Amino acid sequence: MNEEDVSKVLGQVVPEAPSPDAWAGAAVRRSRRRRRAGVAAIAALAVIAVPVGAMVFSKPPSTAVPAAPGGEVTGDVLIFGTAEEPELCLGAVRESYPPQCGGPSLKGDFDWAQVAFDDEGGLRWTDQRYTVRGFYDPDDGDGGSFTLTAPVVLAPEGEPDELDFPQLCDDPYADGGSPDAGVTPGEDPALAAEAGLQKLSEVTAKLPLVAAWLSDSDGLSGNYNVLVQGDADAAFQKLRAVWPGGLCVQSSDAPTEKRRVEALDAVVAALPQGQFLTGDAGGVKPELTVQVVIATPEIEAAVRKAAEEVPVTLTAVFTPVAPDTPSTSPAPSDPTSSPSTSTSRPGTPSSTPSTLPDPDTSADPGSRLRILTGTAILWQRDYGLPRLCFTVGYSDPIQCDGPALKGDFSWDGIAYTEKNGVRTSEQYYTVTGEYDPSDGDWGAFVRHDAPIPGGMPGVELDKYSTLCADSPRSAWPPMLIADGGEGPSFAVMVERVCERLTGPVDEEKRDALVVSLRDAVESVGGIVLGTGRDGNDVRITVVAADAEVTARVSEVVEATGMPVVLRTKLTPPGEQDTTIVVPSH
Amino acid sequence: MNDEGGFEAFVRRRGRDLWRSAWLLTGDGGRAEDLVQTALAKTYPRYDGNDRSFEAYVRTTIYRTFVSWWRRRWTGEVPSEHAADIGTAGEVDGGLRIDVLRALAELPRTQRAVLVLRYFEDRPIAEVAELLGLARGTVKAYSHRALEQLRGSVHLSPGLEAPGRESSLASARASVSAPATEELKS
Numbered sequence: 194m195n196e197e198d199v200s201k202v203l204g205q206v207v208p209e210a211p212s213p214d215a216w217a218g219a220a221v222r223r224s225r226r227r228r229r230a231g232v233a234a235i236a237a238l239a240v241i242a243v244p245v246g247a248m249v250f251s252k253p254p255s256t257a258v259p260a261a262p263g264g265e266v267t268g269d270v271l272i273f274g275t276a277e278e279p280e281l282c283l284g285a286v287r288e289s290y291p292p293q294c295g296g297p298s299l300k301g302d303f304d305w306a307q308v309a310f311d312d313e314g315g316l317r318w319t320d321q322r323y324t325v326r327g328f329y330d331p332d333d334g335d336g337g338s339f340t341l342t343a344p345v346v347l348a349p350e351g352e353p354d355e356l357d358f359p360q361l362c363d364d365p366y367a368d369g370g371s372p373d374a375g376v377t378p379g380e381d382p383a384l385a386a387e388a389g390l391q392k393l394s395e396v397t398a399k400l401p402l403v404a405a406w407l408s409d410s411d412g413l414s415g416n417y418n419v420l421v422q423g424d425a426d427a428a429f430q431k432l433r434a435v436w437p438g439g440l441c442v443q444s445s446d447a448p449t450e451k452r453r454v455e456a457l458d459a460v461v462a463a464l465p466q467g468q469f470l471t472g473d474a475g476g477v478k479p480e481l482t483v484q485v486v487i488a489t490p491e492i493e494a495a496v497r498k499a500a501e502e503v504p505v506t507l508t509a510v511f512t513p514v515a516p517d518t519p520s521t522s523p524a525p526s527d528p529t530s531s532p533s534t535s536t537s538r539p540g541t542p543s544s545t546p547s548t549l550p551d552p553d554t555s556a557d558p559g560s561r562l563r564i565l566t567g568t569a570i571l572w573q574r575d576y577g578l579p580r581l582c583f584t585v586g587y588s589d590p591i592q593c594d595g596p597a598l599k600g601d602f603s604w605d606g607i608a609y610t611e612k613n614g615v616r617t618s619e620q621y622y623t624v625t626g627e628y629d630p631s632d633g634d635w636g637a638f639v640r641h642d643a644p645i646p647g648g649m650p651g652v653e654l655d656k657y658s659t660l661c662a663d664s665p666r667s668a669w670p671p672m673l674i675a676d677g678g679e680g681p682s683f684a685v686m687v688e689r690v691c692e693r694l695t696g697p698v699d700e701e702k703r704d705a706l707v708v709s710l711r712d713a714v715e716s717v718g719g720i721v722l723g724t725g726r727d728g729n730d731v732r733i734t735v736v737a738a739d740a741e742v743t744a745r746v747s748e749v750v751e752a753t754g755m756p757v758v759l760r761t762k763l764t765p766p767g768e769q770d771t772t773i774v775v776p777s778h
Numbered sequence: 779m780n781d782e783g784g785f786e787a788f789v790r791r792r793g794r795d796l797w798r799s800a801w802l803l804t805g806d807g808g809r810a811e812d813l814v815q816t817a818l819a820k821t822y823p824r825y826d827g828n829d830r831s832f833e834a835y836v837r838t839t840i841y842r843t844f845v846s847w848w849r850r851r852w853t854g855e856v857p858s859e860h861a862a863d864i865g866t867a868g869e870v871d872g873g874l875r876i877d878v879l880r881a882l883a884e885l886p887r888t889q890r891a892v893l894v895l896r897y898f899e900d901r902p903i904a905e906v907a908e909l910l911g912l913a914r915g916t917v918k919a920y921s922h923r924a925l926e927q928l929r930g931s932v933h934l935s936p937g938l939e940a941p942g943r944e945s946s947l948a949s950a951r952a953s954v955s956a957p958a959t960e961e962l963k964s
Contacts, residue, residue, distance in 0.1 A: 199925060200900065203878070206878045217785055217786035217790070218786070458923070
């Protein structure tokens with residue numbers, strides 16, 4: 194398959210797009226909600242040449258008790274963000290003005306007054322690194338979160354990276370070359386030098402090149418230093434034929450530049466999603482430099498394996514804190530509630546029992562925590578908490594959206610596959626426990642029973658398009674049909690649902706309904722996993738539906754007159770996961 | 779003050795095209811719509827009436843959101859949606875679509891984004907590099923690798939022996955994602 198074929202195939206397979214008519218309104222509404230969360234940030238966005246959404250649009254700080262998955266870690270980082278939404282800067286800083294960088298949102302006891310920062314239109318950043326200590330949760334929010342367990346302190350200044358371009362031989366003109374040898378009288382020396390360098394790079398590209406650089410350079414001339422594998426004399430002759438200036442060539446056993454670039458590619462591919470930050474294939478120093486988020490022994494092993502014989506300098510932003518290291522000041526959270534995976538072998542996912550949220554730190558935990566049950570694949574990344582995996586994203590290893598399990602958990606007795614530091618159970622498990630919807634993006638089980646293999650199969654939604662055609666009531670799947678109280682009889686409701694499901698498709702109305710549904714559910718804190726539509730069938734899947742969520746769905750249904758299939762991934766034990774909400778008239 | 783009417787007209791005109799790229803990235807109609815809408819919500823405050831430059835901005839946001847940050851909305855629904863996607867356009871062989879989706883799914887996100895930008899949107903390497911914030915050499919390497927993987931994909935070359943690396947990658951991924959795919963049936 195050539196490139197043209199690929200273009201053609203890609204063009205062929207894309208299905209017909211749905212009507213975008215309702216999208217603008219929805220986007221404007223969502224944008225306004227975001228704007229309320231960070232007005233200053235968006236004002237600043239207008240002056241950024243290449244905007245990056247991540248920094249500006251992270252979620253507002255959660256009032257929930259901080260999640261503390263993985264072990265306690267520490268690192269020296271720049272702090273970016275807005276007054277309300279500070280973030281740690283991981284990876285490279287984009288040198289625009291204001292500079293841009295993003296990473297996990299910074300939670301816990303942080304105040305901008307603790308650091309020296311610049312501010313431009315509401316975007317803030319520090320020029321110096323600060324030492325942070327706390328818990329990193331890569332799966333909390335869009336960019337993960339970092340929950341401090343100690344105040345930030347100014348980091349000691351590191352040694353500046355002095356790039357040294359040594360001259361490889363004592364006399365670069367030992368064979369009689371001269372800086373002006375290639376210049377014809379009357380010719381612009383700068384142009385001649387540029388042409389000379391061009392020829393030089395062509396010849397260099399054909400060598401088994403380890404590295405090449407100019408020493409004593411003013412940009413166009415200087416001494417050309419070359420490391421090659423094998424015969425240095427032969428390489429010297431080829432280069433001298435096009436370059437009259439200073440020239441030093443040495444033989445080296447180090448991997449070639451080409452090989453190092455390949456190795457870097459392999460390293461990037463081998464690292465778990467989100468771990469790789471920056472990489473360099475080296476030059477004067479012919480080795481790879483790779484920066485990751487946290488270097489566990491597994492990650493280091495994966496990097497070395499992928500790089501094969503190529504030497505790698507691996508650096509990590511965060512390093513585990515030894516369990517007995519005192520923090521510089523009392524930690525704001527109870528240290529006994531912090532899982533201490535730093536004491537276990539990294540890469541062996543585990544978690545320790547956690548305690549219920551401190552009642553003082555949450556508004557009303559009693560009303561928030563409900564006993565719920567859910568069935569899903571179990572998932573855990575080596576430095577995070579185990580999760581119930583409701584939905585997955587393409588990637589290798591797979592990503593998982595679902596609530597964290599903060600109670601006792603062990604992989605003992607659970608059949609799982611492990612790849613790139615991610616474990617996934619080979620079958621479904623059912624977890625029942627106390628669920629806190631405000632803890633993290635998908636909520637968390639703060640206490641739970643041991644997962645039980647198997648579980649209630651969900652309702653097959655595909656069935657009811659045929660059910661309506663030829664179904665008496667008995668053929669309906671065992672689902673609850675809700676009409677909000679005093680309503681029509683079951684038979685009337687079925688008829689009404691079928692009428693809507695099999696009647697003519699009003700795409701515009703349906704698409705608008707999907708948008709308003711999501712808005713309505715999210716406005717009361719419901720966590721939407723997805724929306725769907727097929728014919729006149731509109732579905733919304735949420736992590737859990739409390740009375741408020743159900744009430745908002747009912748309102749939308751009443752307003753539009755279209756039934757909605759509401760699916761919940763976590764239900765009170767014994768309750769159905771699917772509800773069809775029908776209009777009462 | 780934003781020109782809401784102009785923005786709405788822009789979305790009506792260009793929304794389908796944006797959705798098509800998003801579909802290739804996500805492999806799913808609902809997720810594609812979510813991705814486009816997320817990008818539109820992020821970019822709306824900067825709508826200035828210049829559709830051409832604004833579209834470039836929206837696309838940049840779509841790709842960057844997809845590659846780097848999209849987790850929360852990175853969600854699947856029940857399989858009937860996938861089935862609906864697959865059956866939507868009658869003239870295309872559904873099998874081919876599934877094969878392409880599977881092959882795309884085997885690529886890491888950045889490579890998938892490079893592939894869609896290079897070969898679906900026909901953008902030059904320099905532009906792809908700028909858009910994704912990658913070095914040109916990396917874009918070249920990724921395009922090459924993504925093409926190799928598509929060529930080597932067992933899904934697209936049923937009669938061909940896939941090169942060792944690709945086929946082992948493919949089977950390894952299949953083993954990881956199998957339970958997860960199944961999960962979507964719930």
